[in-house]
Amino acid sequence: MMAGKGADAEERKPVLELRQVNTHYGLVAVLRDVDMAIYPGEMVCLLGGNASGKSTTLKTILGYVTPSSGEVVFDGEVISGKSTTEIVRRGVSMVPENRRLFGDMTVEENLLLGAYTRTDKAAVEQDRQMVLDTFPVVGERLKQKAGTLSGGQQQMVAMGRALMANPKVLLMDEPSMGLAPILVDQVFEIIKTIRSLGRTVFVVEQNANMALSIADRGYVIQTGRVVLADTAANLLANPMMREAYLGEL
Template sequence: MLKINDINVYYGNIHALKGVSLEINQGEIVTLIGANGAGKSTLLKTISGLLKPKNGEILFESEHVAGKVPQLIVKRGISQVPEGRRVFANMSVEENLELGAYLRKDKKGIREDFEKVFQLFPRLQERRKQQSGTLSGGEQQMLAMGRALMARPRLLLLDEPSMGLAPLLVKTIFRIIEEIKQTGTTILLVEQNANMALSIADRAYVIETGKIVASGTSEELSQSDQIRNAYLGGH
């Protein structure tokens, strides 16, 4: 579904992604784990069209999308939930969700998707008229995910969904990510909580200083001493 071949991305003179290649098959949850500053968010921004690779290719359903403008990439079926949630604080929950569907014209489908989002996140339905800035961190994370789903993506990019959330809420968010997968949406999950990410992912890639240094099934990486010591607390 998504195939990345040998991309290099720079911030000015800083070589942020160095020959990164990975692929995601339809219906999978693939996780990308790595330390802060390893290049995880840079990769998501490059897939989303917010950054342009210097070279290499990104193929989504066999179409070249590297360097295309973000709205075209959303239209093609890729949505991103940014790190830090980035909800529109002075707009209501409902208005934030409507913005997620801004490229769509199918009013009936949009109404149906509102209901689907409210089924996934009942808390949002209770607060649909509330200003988003007054929601808790967990509720804002749910809203950011709901907003991305309103675009009806076939591939959902999640950037650090558990960041800053209480452990109980982290479990809830990860359960919902699994439910989103059950609806047929493919997911690329960037997450510092490597234990949680590997517990729900089919496959994983490890990135260090802009390079992919390991990949395999979640089970394989969970059992690797090297990965356990570096990312999983050495259990």
């Protein structure tokens, strides 16, 4: 089913596309001629080691940094060079690394902040209900300070917060980062749940095994260049992948 979906996607227009994107921090080139495309309903993962340019890819998409050349196209329009606010407003939302909830605010306020750019109250309420249905635990803790939740619960709130924006693309920055193995399993369960909602997800991960086990396709990035792009199944079988990222010799 996954493969079939991936194949279908090839014929449609990508919802998010990076075209020959170069990003520099000062004189240092961090992304070099990166090409990526994410199609509606897909789940794509971006794999790579430390300092390979994974996070910068997300920052470039979200407008924290402006690419020095190339363009980011979202929903048919160039978004590179636009402000983060504008990009979020158009339908990109992110689950940041380490969750980064607003710890002193209640869970409810965190969720509402996710929908900050939206003005359609009825639809926001619908999405709130959807989030609470998806993560019943979150519903039990609405009045609690977000900072007092456990790691796994916080991850659910972070995902819920991102979903509240009703995004066309949901970005996730290393959702398994800094979590105990048992929580990593939990997080991937959460991502599967979100995937089952039919969302388009672009997830950056170091845990290649886990990520590929739930994604449709994957990109592998090394020192700022995309070195591999294939379906998740093929990547899992790829000898080079097995050696470099999947911990097998």
